[in-house]
Amino acid sequence: MARARIDDGAGRVAVRTALAEGAGASRDIRAQAVRYTLQLLAEQAEGNTLEVRVPPFGAVQCIAGPRHTRGTPPNVVETDVATWLALATGALSWPEGIASGLIHASGARADLTGHVPVL
Numbered sequence: 001m002a003r004a005r006i007d008d009g010a011g012r013v014a015v016r017t018a019l020a021e022g023a024g025a026s027r028d029i030r031a032q033a034v035r036y037t038l039q040l041l042a043e044q045a046e047g048n049t050l051e052v053r054v055p056p057f058g059a060v061q062c063i064a065g066p067r068h069t070r071g072t073p074p075n076v077v078e079t080d081v082a083t084w085l086a087l088a089t090g091a092l093s094w095p096e097g098i099a100s101g102l103i104h105a106s107g108a109r110a111d112l113t114g115h116v117p118v119l
Contacts (some may be wrong), residue, residue: 011036015119017084022043030081031057037088049109053078065109075107090117 006014011032018025025033026072034057041052042060049065051073061073079087081101086092094113097103105111 006032006036006039011039012119013087015085016085018081019089019091021049022082033085034058034081041088041112041115043077044118045115050107050112051077052076052112054081057081063109063115071104073107075109077110077112078104087112087116090119091115093096 014029014032019028020107021029030112034115038054038060040060042062045062045064047064048061048067050063051059053059053076055078079097079102083092083097087094087097087103092102094103094111094116098105105118
């Protein structure tokens, strides 16, 4: 069963609110902001080569290439909520996030260069 798509208006409001309020934003707002931006990533970079995780709120598979079907994915990007939202909105660049250690990337195809920002 396909997941329900988050409406663009509601998603953008959640992202703006989460960015403005930071850690003070409600869990629901942060969750919707993360899920919306992950949804955009999956739509803009269709595929199943890379798994992007933003615990505890979501994960998506994206980027065209070899498909992963079982077990631990060979290509994974994982980060916290604040870092993901900064990356997704362009406040943080991919190279800056990697260099700072805020983004954990493993696997030969674990690279979002050219795919972020999504919003």
